[in-house]
Amino acid sequence: MAEAALDTNIVVSPAGVALGARVEGIDLVRDNDAETVAELRALLLQHHLLVLPGQQLSALELEAFGRRWGALLTHPATKHRDTPYVQFIGAKGRKFRFTPGVHPFGGGWHSDMTWHSTPPIITGLHARRLPSSGGDTAFANQHLAYETLDAETRQRIGSMEAFHTGKVFGPDVEDSVHPVVRTHDETGRKALYVNANFTKYLVGLAEDESERLLYRLFAHASRPEFVYRHHWQINDLVLWDNRSVMHYAIGDYDEPRLMHRIVVQGGKPR
Numbered sequence: 001m002a003e004a005a006l007d008t009n010i011v012v013s014p015a016g017v018a019l020g021a022r023v024e025g026i027d028l029v030r031d032n033d034a035e036t037v038a039e040l041r042a043l044l045l046q047h048h049l050l051v052l053p054g055q056q057l058s059a060l061e062l063e064a065f066g067r068r069w070g071a072l073l074t075h076p077a078t079k080h081r082d083t084p085y086v087q088f089i090g091a092k093g094r095k096f097r098f099t100p101g102v103h104p105f106g107g108g109w110h111s112d113m114t115w116h117s118t119p120p121i122i123t124g125l126h127a128r129r130l131p132s133s134g135g136d137t138a139f140a141n142q143h144l145a146y147e148t149l150d151a152e153t154r155q156r157i158g159s160m161e162a163f164h165t166g167k168v169f170g171p172d173v174e175d176s177v178h179p180v181v182r183t184h185d186e187t188g189r190k191a192l193y194v195n196a197n198f199t200k201y202l203v204g205l206a207e208d209e210s211e212r213l214l215y216r217l218f219a220h221a222s223r224p225e226f227v228y229r230h231h232w233q234i235n236d237l238v239l240w241d242n243r244s245v246m247h248y249a250i251g252d253y254d255e256p257r258l259m260h261r262i263v264v265q266g267g268k269p270r
């Protein structure tokens with residue numbers, strides 16, 4: 001059932017059961033103002049992911065919209081030719097060749113840039129060019145993941161920290177230590193905050209013990225019940241909250257796929 005939001009012409013309907021809302025009636029070129037962003041921010045805190053279909057934004061307009069949410073971060077591996085604050089996701093001029101075991105950028109479950117000392121709280125991904133089939137992105141609700149762990153595990157990981165590495169993107173990219181259970185700084189709700197792409201070990205545990213626990217947490221975190229899988233349309237802008245959501249770019253396509261991305265800097269995870 002669609003429900004009218006607080007204000008204006010915005011119409012909100014569920015995107016998935018575990019997370020996500022579809023937000024229609026906004027044109028971000030016309031409505032790039034503080035009130036619209038405040039309304040979207042409240043919806044994002046409630047639903048963790050927003051789908052805004054039909055947004056015809058240039059890279060620079062996407063950047064301008066992103067700046068309304070906070071300071072933007074750059075990424076060491078990829079940038080758009082017009083601005084370092086918009087990442088250009090996709091093989092330039094080449095198509096991604098479907099090869100089982102080989103991931104495109106963003107393949108594998110992760111929250112964005114958790115190797116950073118102040119990782120992005122919000123990511124926006126804007127679909128510019130899509131394959132005729134495949135290329136969905138899956139999103140998993142990490143509040144649900146944390147809340148459905150058994151009490152003993154919740155207790156055990158409650159004050160643990162994990163080491164995250166950025167060295168997959170270059171020898172000078174930073175590493176960071178963050179709590180395994182992150183408390184959302186705006187809602188106070190707890191979420192699991194480890195991921196298969198960047199989390200290397202749990203601080204203070206023996207190597208095999210760390211590995212066993214991490215793999216158990218990774219498997220639990222991506223259970224299908226926690227997942228919303230987004231099938232993209234051109235001009236979809238999807239915003240998600242990296243404090244509560246992990247995602248996975250599914251590399252099951254054989255044609256060009258291009259996305260523009262912005263990431264909004266957060267504070268130190270606690």
Ligand SMILES: O=C(O)CCC(=O)C(=O)O
Binds near residue numbers: 247249250259
């Ligand atoms: O291309 C995608 O679907 C997602 C890539 C990704 O992980 C990201 O943009 O953070």
Ligand SMILES: [Fe+2]
Binds near residue numbers: 106110111112247
């Ligand atoms: Fe990502």
